[in-house]
Amino acid sequence: MQRTQTDGVPVFSILEGDGLLAGVALRFGCGTRDETFRTMGVTHLVEALVMDRLAAVDQADFGSFFGLDETRFHGYGTLDEATRFLEAVCRTLSDLPLDRLEHVAGRLDIEQAAPVDEQISQVLGARYGAHGLGLACHHGTGYRELTPEMVRTHAATYFTRANAALMVTGPVPPGLRLPLPDGARPSRGTPRVLAGHAWARRDLTGVALAYEVPVGSAAARIGHQILITRVERLVRDRLGIASAVEAFLTARDAGSVERMLLLDAEEGREDAVAAALWGEAVRLAREAPTAEEVEEEEVAWCRKGFVRQPSVPAELQAASDSELYGVPYLDGPTMVRALEAITPADVREAVERAVAGALLVVPHGTPPSLTGLDGKRLEHTRVCERWDVPPPRGEVHGRPLRARLRRGGGGGDAERIVRTPRSLVWCQDDWYHEYRFDEVVELERWGDARRAVARCGCLLELVPGDFQGMDRLIRALDDAVPPARTRERAEPPNRT
Incomplete structure (x- = not known):
């Protein structure tokens, strides 16, 4: 991987292919979590205004998306096509077509796009409330309530060269320019959780466990995988419940990430699935996993992902994440060395710290009767x-x-x-x-x-x-x- 710079924007590239085509992704460290309750939707509106202006440009293989913590303009094509697309995005961000604001906002009000899946947003809402990551759970007052001044201010704060990074798979187009507006690197605070080591009810079709772990923690990564494996086996083999497990990860700040496990649950069996998920988390926090679980299952799995099957997009993503959010960048060999040094005791301690602040989220009507790390009954969040x-x-x-x-x-x-x-x-x-x-x-x-x-x-x-x-x-x-x-x-x- 190479790191260069174009017009003050860091460029991360890996040379692949025949040198005639390139995959590009211009990332901005800005998403739903960077809005306020009053300005909800403004990030998506900026992105949509840009793509509305580019509708006249031949961009069949180019597009954009917004999420919790980033907005991306991306595509794949010839070097000339990639150049035209990226330069058009940058020029539009420097002069947003606010005369199209009412039209684009009206379309977005109809579409009602969301930064994450509805189930994930419900858990984030229970965890953080109506700010930061929890804003994913809300729809705001509508895009048409966003004023031109709100849009200009948001774009001037977050869509600048100081908050951008370009990823390129293939050759960097020669002569590429990225004429983005100047600006300062925006500061991003740590969202405050509403409650931890508790349970909450939300509109879910299953159950979920959300918890915080340090960025780059090899012990927490292994513990997360062991918990997934244990819960899958318990729910399937002992309870006879077909339940898919989904994992979700998002950054909280430069030093921590929010991890989440979501399990489907058949109607009427939600309490059993909740007990299995929370019970296995507490058990792993109290009793260290076996050496076989750590070595044969989890370290081997991670070594395969980092060394034998390295992912070019993942490597570029990690490097640009470090640039945009200040998180440490760990390449594959470094992470494997860290994983190989982890002991079962390290895993138990990492899981214990995570569970001490974890939130279990269950559907409405599910009355969990569970025990916390202290041996006492697990309490409702008592936030609401x-x-x-x-x-x-x-x-x-x-x-x-x-x-x-x-x-x-x-x-x-x-x-x-x-x-x-x-x-x-x-x-x-x-x-x-x-x-x-x-x-x-x-x-x-x-x-x-x-x-x-x-x-x-x-x-x-x-x-x-x-x-x-x-x-x-x-x-x-x-x-x-x-x-x-x-x-x-x-x-x-x-x-x-």
Whole structure:
């Protein structure tokens, strides 16, 4: 692999083929996780504006995509075709066709593309809430709500030469220029998890386990593979359940990554699959794997992937990841040496650290009864709902008689909102959800009604007449949430 530079953009290339064709991918370290709740969708909108301008260019084998942490313009063709495509992308990013904003935004509102699979997004939402990686679980207010200024600001921050890297498989086109805008390397914070060593419910068709591990940790990599193997065997051989296992990996910051295991579960068997997944994770955290598991299964598997069947795209990806995100770059031989030095005790310790902050996510209606590392019952995240404990004290606003009759009774008397100096607390029966003012990521004002979006991603809607003293509840929310997190709307948006 060679590393060069074109117009300040690092270029990583591996020479393959006959020298007449090249595969290119211009990457930007920017994705959904780099947006805010208010600007959700702006990365995809920038990408779509570029491709809309390039529609007049012959680009049958060239395209683009956006994800959680990157946006990519890529393709395969002759050196002249690759040059024209890359230079057109760069020129368009320097002068976005904002006159096409309404048209492109309308099309994207219809398409409703997502950066990751719906199941993965649900887990990320449970893990991070309505910010960072958790934004994958939300749709925002719509692309047409994004203003030209939002688009310009986002592009000027993230779509610059300082936040770009080019990968080339084949010869680097001679005379290639990459006239991207100047800019500074954007800073990327670490998203804060809502809870760890707990379980949560979401709209899943299976169960999932999400946890954080250090970047480049050979012990964590082996532990992850051992856990996959054990769970597959347990679910298939002992429980007789056909359950596919899917693994997912994404960067959290320069020092850590988020790993995820997702298992399909037949309806009615979700609790058994959840118990198998969590139980094997805890067992591996308490008891070291056998030397045979580490040596014969996992190290051999990793050596095959890194040495005997090296992947050119993976090598270019790893090198450009290091450039874009500051993560360490480990080539194949280096990783194999690290893997060969790992002991079963190393694996157990890595898994224990991961499980100590892990989140188990199960479908609605699944009541897991599991044991944590400390031998005590594994608790619900307690981020959103709290059970069997009294809510904070404050002014109680119950439903008026008319609202209770409209809802047909059935527990309406138990619904109430408690107003405290720091929050509004929605209460019903034996549970409550506290919406703290300082954790409202967005307050939407549509006429006399309000919608508050909490950091956990939950919504609190305040509609006049639904509760007694609603004017005092709305005034408390308006006074506590700063204007920077407030949006005026003509009507309530459709949002999940």
